[in-house]
Amino acid sequence: MRSIKKNKQISCLLLILAFAQLPAYAQLSDEAEAQQLLKTVSGRMRLSIQQYSGTNLVNEEQFKQKQLQRNGANWQLKVQTAKVAGEPEAIDVTTSFILEKGVAASTAVSASFDFSNWSRDNYVLVPASIYNGNRYHAIGNGYNPPYPAEMYYNPNVPLTISNNPRLAIETGKASRIELQSTSTATPAMCFYSPKVKKGFIVLTSQQSTFGNNGLSIAENTAQDSCNFSITAPAMRKLAAGFGDYHASGDKAPDWKSGDALALSFRVYVFAANGIPDLLTKFMKVRKAFTGTNHSRNQLPMSKGLELARTICGNNFITVPAGSYYTPENGNDFQLGWVSGMINTYPMLAMNNEKERNRVAAELDFVMNKLQGKSGYFYGGITAKGEIRPEEMNAAYPEIQAMVRKNGDVLLWLMKHLMLFKAQGYGNMIKPEWEDGARKLAAAFTNTWKKDGEFGQFIAPATGKIAIYNSTAGAIVPAGLAVASAYFKQPEWLAVAKASASFYYNRDVVSQGLTGGACGDISMDADSETAFGFMESLMALYYYTGDKSWLNKAEVQAALCATWAISYDQVFPVKSQIGQLKCNMAGAVWASIQNKHAAPGVCTSSADYLFKLFRATGNKLYADLIRDMQHAYAEAVNVPPYHITTNNLPGSSMERIQPSDAEGKGSIGNFINTRNSWTETNGMLMALELPGIYLQTDKKKLYVFDHVSAQIIKQDANGTVLELKNETIHDAEVTLFAETSAAAIKPLGYSNFIKWPKASVKAGETIKVQIAKNGMLSPLRSS
DSSP, X not given: OOSHHXXXXXXXXXXXXXXXXXXXXXXXXXXXXXXXXXXXXXXXXXXXXXXXXXXXXXXXXXXXXXXEEETTEEEEEEXXXXXXXXXXXXXXXXXXXXXXXXXXXXXXXXXXXXXXXXXXXXXXXXXXXXXXXXXXXXXXXXXXXXXXXXXXXXXXOOOEEOSOSOOOSSTTOOEEEEEEGGGSSSSEEEXXXXXXTEEEEEEEOSEXXXXXXXXXXXXXXXXXXXXXXXXXXXXXXXXXXXXXXXXXXXXOOOBOTTOEEEEEEEEEEEEOSSHHHHHHHHHHHTTTTTOXXXXXXXXXXXXXXXXXXXXXXXXXXXXXXXXXXXXXXXXSEEBSTTXXXXXXXXXXXXXXXXXXXXXXXXXXXXXXXSBOTTSOBOXXXXXXXXXXXXXXXXXXXXXXXXXXXXXXXXXXXXXXXXXXXXXTOGGGOOHHHHHHHHHHHXXXXXXXXXXXXXXXXXXXXXXXXXXXXXXXXXXXXHHHHHHHHHHTOHXXXXXXXXXXXXXXXXXXXXXXXXXOOSTTSSSXXXXXXXXXXXXXXXXXXXXXXXXXXXXXXXXXXXXXXXTBOOSOOOOOTTSHHHHHXXXXXXXXXXXXXXXXXXXXXXXXXXXXXXXXXXXXXXXXXHXXXXXXXXXXXXXXXXXXXXXXXXXXXXOOOSOBOOSSXXXXXXXXXXXXXXXXXXXXXXXXXXXXXXXXXXXXXXXXXXXXXXSEEEEEEEETTEEEEEEEOOSSSOEEEEEEEEOTTGGGSXXXXXGGGGOOEEEEOTTOEEEEEEOTXXXXXXXXXX
């Protein structure tokens, strides 16, 4: 942490000055408004000091007056509360703990919220860490635990997660969750109570004078009361790893006379009719306490695209199995999820003959070597031509594949076919490619009609679901909707709608989570299903025009937002991220098992968020995806000034580590390798997101790229923009301009190829004129 010891005296003086004008704290009367707000959810706030032996709490003293004396130490507590403008059901609380006299060894302070009339049916959320209390059956004690035999071919298999922090699934059992503030995408704790139809959110800061804050949730044995606590600093017995735990190493500080600490937070208690209301409220307020983040413009989207395309283009190989762009760092092929037949798309979008032929060769390879008799595809193959099995158990030797990968195959295969046509090369589309898509869409349809779900793992030879449950098929409705329109098969659209409704109601509305799509987790809540399901909901809106899908997409976008870092986190000064001064707001956490963030969505441009912004006008969706794009740029290796992976220029890797899940030494450090999927989603963002979006009649301007822009004139000739590129790289900025009336029409999948581009050299400021048809036109005087 940043010179904590040197700043203690200064911190104390500032705190004393800040609270000098506050009224006396008799019987904690200054917190009356906060207590009144909490009362509506049977809650009460409690402020205390805690003494530790190591990480064991040995004594806790609650402040009942403005003074507290213990073991010769005199403490003073001051509290300031303030109403939040425009939020009648919110209150800001700032507390000051001051040791006026004496010493206090190994002591932390806390603000706790005690809830009586609690129910285990309450939905508990800690962003990117706890969903529905993680109150699910857990297996294993480590990364990617194997499934036991009883989970196979069992339609009644429960939702099963790895060994993560969680509230007890058993009745009559006490449980406790202990987290550090950096183990969350937003330092927050939330719950929704179905009994009283209320939502609760407490937002706080990452750290105080003594380091990162702690967040804990403790439920009693009867499960009828629960305590949410913010501690300064974090005091966990164990820190959660990737499906396991290790000693936290947390240490309570030793206080001396004059030391002080400020602990501030914002509390919301509001009417809510369901989990979706809590999620949408959270998205609105997630930055309200930590404040606006400050993304840096440093790598134009076109430059990132150029660098990553160079890597991908140099990784095309021909081996005994076939010809393809290599995924990750080996020659074996993996389909969908993190690589194969997704990284081909930005190469096809180059619209040059060499890469177009290479893409065609990979499509031939996939159709010839990986599609099973049922129509489902196997998940991978070695360079020598041996099929790679997934999630196997000795009791069931039949080769399985991820349902999520098959969903990716259907969607991305259809997107390739549409892009070939949009570029004028529809004549290159082979019957085998279309037949492969038809068979896969039919396989999903048959599975849905037989089982009423898509499952998590499938047997491509037979089409049987090997592992049921989860939201692994989140992206399947999108693929079915596209295929239905392409092949004119209305039954597939009907299945897309039915399956999307099923996932939305069972998983989003009833459980407040989606999960199970990553190949290295159990059914844990994950960001990939959250964003993948967004793709499906926006696809259904596009193909049906039914705004009910748009409404569902807004709830889903709020769930997506829980996975993205919302503020400028402070990393250790000597870490790589700290030294580079990266602002990582927008980095996307992976799953509740894999406790790290990544530069973007696996694997997508997340352009559906832009489509949602365009359809609703809600700037929060644009802000979210802009944050994500800029966090991606922070992770890209750009020698010599921005070294992250120590690998190829333009390379990036999936591990942005805000937490100590991998040990304190890993916080803020990149790993010296590369992941092709992070490079792919960077390319996709550069293609499928406009650099600048403009609604000409409303003068609504939004910039996604690493440039600044402003409207300087509008007349009969069009709109004149001033573009400024303050980076050291030349930029080709795509511009998408339209009227607000045109924005009512849903945006398709290949529109990006028509967006005009403006060249802005490094350090240059230029003016461009956009004609009424959205195209660039020569600047003319009015």
